[in-house]
Amino acid sequence: MKEFELIKHFFSQQKVKRKDVVLGIGDDCAVIAPVNNHHIVVTTDTLVAGVHFPLNTSPKAIGHKSVAVNLSDLAAMGANPSWISLAITLPVIDESWLTEFCQGVFELCEFYNVQLIGGDTTQGPLSITITAQGLTPAGSYLSRAGAKPGDWLYVTGELGDAALALQHINGEVELNSNFVEAIKERLDYPAPRVLVGQTIRDYASSAIDLSDGLISDLGHICQASNVGANIVLDALPLSKIMRDNILTDDAINLALSGGDDYELLFTVSEDNKVGLETALLHLTTQVTCIGQINASKTISTTLNNKPISINTAGFEHFTRK
Amino acid sequence: MKEFELIKHFFSQQKVKRKDVVLGIGDDCAVIAPVNNHHIVVTTDTLVAGVHFPLNTSPKAIGHKSVAVNLSDLAAMGANPSWISLAITLPVIDESWLTEFCQGVFELCEFYNVQLIGGDTTQGPLSITITAQGLTPAGSYLSRAGAKPGDWLYVTGELGDAALALQHINGEVELNSNFVEAIKERLDYPAPRVLVGQTIRDYASSAIDLSDGLISDLGHICQASNVGANIVLDALPLSKIMRDNILTDDAINLALSGGDDYELLFTVSEDNKVGLETALLHLTTQVTCIGQINASKTISTTLNNKPISINTAGFEHFTRK
Numbered sequence: 001m002k003e004f005e006l007i008k009h010f011f012s013q014q015k016v017k018r019k020d021v022v023l024g025i026g027d028d029c030a031v032i033a034p035v036n037n038h039h040i041v042v043t044t045d046t047l048v049a050g051v052h053f054p055l056n057t058s059p060k061a062i063g064h065k066s067v068a069v070n071l072s073d074l075a076a077m078g079a080n081p082s083w084i085s086l087a088i089t090l091p092v093i094d095e096s097w098l099t100e101f102c103q104g105v106f107e108l109c110e111f112y113n114v115q116l117i118g119g120d121t122t123q124g125p126l127s128i129t130i131t132a133q134g135l136t137p138a139g140s141y142l143s144r145a146g147a148k149p150g151d152w153l154y155v156t157g158e159l160g161d162a163a164l165a166l167q168h169i170n171g172e173v174e175l176n177s178n179f180v181e182a183i184k185e186r187l188d189y190p191a192p193r194v195l196v197g198q199t200i201r202d203y204a205s206s207a208i209d210l211s212d213g214l215i216s217d218l219g220h221i222c223q224a225s226n227v228g229a230n231i232v233l234d235a236l237p238l239s240k241i242m243r244d245n246i247l248t249d250d251a252i253n254l255a256l257s258g259g260d261d262y263e264l265l266f267t268v269s270e271d272n273k274v275g276l277e278t279a280l281l282h283l284t285t286q287v288t289c290i291g292q293i294n295a296s297k298t299i300s301t302t303l304n305n306k307p308i309s310i311n312t313a314g315f316e317h318f319t320r321k
Numbered sequence: 322m323k324e325f326e327l328i329k330h331f332f333s334q335q336k337v338k339r340k341d342v343v344l345g346i347g348d349d350c351a352v353i354a355p356v357n358n359h360h361i362v363v364t365t366d367t368l369v370a371g372v373h374f375p376l377n378t379s380p381k382a383i384g385h386k387s388v389a390v391n392l393s394d395l396a397a398m399g400a401n402p403s404w405i406s407l408a409i410t411l412p413v414i415d416e417s418w419l420t421e422f423c424q425g426v427f428e429l430c431e432f433y434n435v436q437l438i439g440g441d442t443t444q445g446p447l448s449i450t451i452t453a454q455g456l457t458p459a460g461s462y463l464s465r466a467g468a469k470p471g472d473w474l475y476v477t478g479e480l481g482d483a484a485l486a487l488q489h490i491n492g493e494v495e496l497n498s499n500f501v502e503a504i505k506e507r508l509d510y511p512a513p514r515v516l517v518g519q520t521i522r523d524y525a526s527s528a529i530d531l532s533d534g535l536i537s538d539l540g541h542i543c544q545a546s547n548v549g550a551n552i553v554l555d556a557l558p559l560s561k562i563m564r565d566n567i568l569t570d571d572a573i574n575l576a577l578s579g580g581d582d583y584e585l586l587f588t589v590s591e592d593n594k595v596g597l598e599t600a601l602l603h604l605t606t607q608v609t610c611i612g613q614i615n616a617s618k619t620i621s622t623t624l625n626n627k628p629i630s631i632n633t634a635g636f637e638h639f640t641r642k
Contacts, residue, residue: 022360027464027545028397028529029364031457036357039343042438043350044406044452048445076349085365087408087450117363124369124448129408129441131365131452136352143348208349224348 010098011086011116014106018082018115030117032083039141041079041134045069049126053188054169059097061188062128063104069211070132071112071192072262076209078142078201079134081112081194086119087129112194140201142266144224147206151267151293153229154276156193156285158239159214160251161186163258179241186239190262196285200266203276207266213257215310217265218299225267228296231256233303237288256301256310267293331419332407332437335427339403339436351438353404360462362455364394370447374509375490380418382509383449384425390532391453392433392513393583397530399463399522400455402433402515407440408450433515461522463587465545468527472588472614474550475597477514477606479560480535481572482507484579500562507560511583517606521587524597528587534578536631538586539620546588549617552577554624558609577622577631588614 012025023031034040047066049055057065067084074081086105090098109116114132165187167173168180175183193209200207206225208217214236218229233252242251268276280287301310333346344352355361368387370376378386388405395402407426411419430437435453486508488494489501496504514530521528527546529538535557539550554573563572589597601608622631 023462023464027466028394029362029400029455031398031462031464032361032363033459034355034361040353040355040361041350042353042404042406042452042454044408044440044450046408046410046441046443046450048410048443051443051445073349077352079350083363085363085452087365087367087452089367089369089448119365120367120450122367122369122372122448124372125446127410127443127445127448129365129367129450131363131406131408133363134350138354141344141352143344143352145348 010102011119013102014109014116016110016113016115018113021083021115021117024115025118032117034135037138038135039138041074041077041136041141042131043070043073044129044131045073046127046129057188059100060104063101064108064189066128066130067105067108068190068192068262070130071108071194072190072209072211074132074134075192075194075197076142076207076264077136078140078197078207079136080198081114081132081134083115083117083133084109085131086116088119089122089124089127091124091126136201142197142201142204142207144206144208144221147221147225147227147267147293148269149227149293149295151205151269152273152289153231153265153267153291153293154287155214155237155263155265155290156196156287157261157263158237158286159261159263160242160254160258161239162190162260163254164242164246166260173246175245179245183241187260190260192262193264193285195283196264196280196287199279199283200276203272203279204266204268207264210261210263210265211259213259214265215256215299221265221267222297222299226297228294228298229291230294230300230302231291233301233308235288235290237286331423332440334423335430335437337431337434337436339434342404342436342438345436346439353438355456358459359456360459362395362398362400362457362462363452364391365450365452366390366394367448367450378509380421381425384422385429385510387449387451388426388429389511389513389583391451392429392515393511393530393532395453395455396513396515396518397463397528397585398457399461399518399528400457401519402435402453402455404436404438404454405430406452407437409440410443410445410448412445412447457522463518463522463525463528465527465529465542468542468546468548468588468614469590470548470614470616472526472590473594473610474552474586474588474612474614475608476535476558476584476586476611477517477608478582478584479558479607480582480584481563481575481579482560483511483581484575485563485567487581494567496566500566504562508581511581513583514585514606516604517585517601517608520600520604521597524593524600525587525589528585531582531584531586532580534580535586536577536620542586542588543618543620547618549615549619550612551615551621551623552612554622554629556609556611558607
C-alpha cells in the first residue's frame, strides 16, 4: 500500500489550479467553493480493461478516454466542466504506464480547465472510474426530456468511425492501411463536444451524448420526452474513411448502431433553429440536421424520401413497433 | 449490456429525495442546486473484493461499508453528507446479491439523508467506487493541517476491533465464540462519525478518519500540520472484547496499527477544549483524549508516564526518528 501512496504524487502534478478549489488533492476530501446561483452537474463513468477499451490500448489513450467519456456526459447537459475525481485500480505499479496515462488525463483536463481534486488508487484488475462535475447557471441545463413533435434532430461530427475502428481491431473488416491510424484515433481519442453543449444550452430542447449508438441513444431521448422520431438516412454524416472503405449499407448501419462516437445528439424547435445555427457558426464543429421528432413514440427511418426498415443491434432500450 | 440497464432501476428505488437534487438518476448527469455560500466537500473511495473486504463478506455489509468509508472521510472534514454517485463493477448479475447490497447502501444513506444521484454499472471483477459529497458553511471545514503544539489529541470510539476481526477471519487469532459476531460487526459495519465531525467543526484544529491505523493516520496530521505528537498508551480506548481476549501488548499494537476503524482522530487547542467537550455531551459517541501535539515532528508514546518504544507496521508515511 505504501507504493500506492506514491501514486498520489503522480496525480498532484497537474498544472490546472482553479480558483474555486479551496482544498485539492491530499486531504480526506477536496473542498470546492462553487459560484453562487449555479447548478452542479455530476456524472460517473467506469472504464474496465477489455470491456470498454481493447487490452492493448495505449495508456495515454486510456487516460484521455476516461476523462473524455465523462466530459461528454457533462457536454450533453450543457455544463462547463470543472472538477474530476479519479479512482484507479491497477494490477501493478508501472511508472512509465502511469506517466503516459497521466499525460492523457492532464492534456484533456488542461484544455478545458478541469482540476483533478482527488481520488483513490487501489490494487486489482485495471479499471478507471471518474466522477466529473461541471457548472451551469441555475435552471439552465439540458436533459433527455423536452423534445417535442416537430423539433429538428441534430448530431455533431461524423458517426460510426469508432465502431469501424473496433471492427478493424477485432479483424472483422479490412481497411486501407492509410486510414488505420486516423480511424483508431476516433476510437482512442474521442473529442467531448463541450463547447457545442454550452452553445446549444439556451436553444436546444433535449440532448444526449452518443455512447451506445444513435438509435439506442435517440431511444433514450424519445422515451424521456415521450415522443418518436424519423431519421433521414441520406443525411447521416459519414466520414470520408467510411465512404471510401465500406459499403454504404454497412456504413449506415455503423452510424446507426455503433457505439463510442461521443458526439452530441440534440433537438431544437422550429422557433429556435435559426438562433441555434447562428450560435454554432463561431464553432468549427460540424453539425448536421438528420431528422425530426414526431408524436409516434416509435423511431422510423427514410431513404430517398421513402420509409425503410432497419434492423440494428443498438436498438435495445426503446420498443420500436 | 441490456441487463445492466436494469440495474439502474434497482438503484432508483431509494427513498431519500432531497430538495437540492434538481435531477436524479436516469439522465446523462445528475443536477444539484447547492445552497448558496456553502463549500462542497468531495471524496472518492474504491473497495476491491479480496483487498478491501474478505471475499465472503455479505452483500449488505459490502453495501454498507462502501458508503461508510466515504461518509467517514466527509465526517473528518466536518461536512453534512448529501449525495453519492455509485460505480459498481459486477462479475454477474445476481438479483438477490443486488437486493442485499442495495439494502446496505440505502439504510446508511437514509439515516444521513444522503441521495444516490447516479453512477455506472459495468461488468468485470467485483469492485465498488463511491464518490460522496457533503456541505459545510463557506470557510468552515476541518483538514489535516492546523494542529499546533500543545493541542490535545482525541479519538472517537474504540480502536483495533476491526483489525482483530480480520485476524480472526484469517485464522491468526482465536476468539471466544460469544464475541465473534460482535467483533465481525465492527469490521463489516463501521459507523462513520458524521455527527461528531459536524459537532467538532467549529472547535477542532485538525481531523482525520482512521482508515490505515492510528499511528499512520496521526502521521498524516503531523506531516500536514508540521508538528509531532505523543500518545499516552494507557489512555487508548480498547473494547471489552479486546481486553478480555488478547494480551494488553497485542491490544495496544492493534489499536496503534490496525486499520479499518473509521473512528475520527482530531486535535483541539487548550482554549477550545471545554467548548468541544461540552458540545460533544449531547452525542452518545465515546470520545477519549489520548495524547498531545508537540513541536518535535516525531511521534512518541508513553506508558505509565514513561517513554516507550513502539514498532508498528502501520507506521509508514511519517518518518519517525
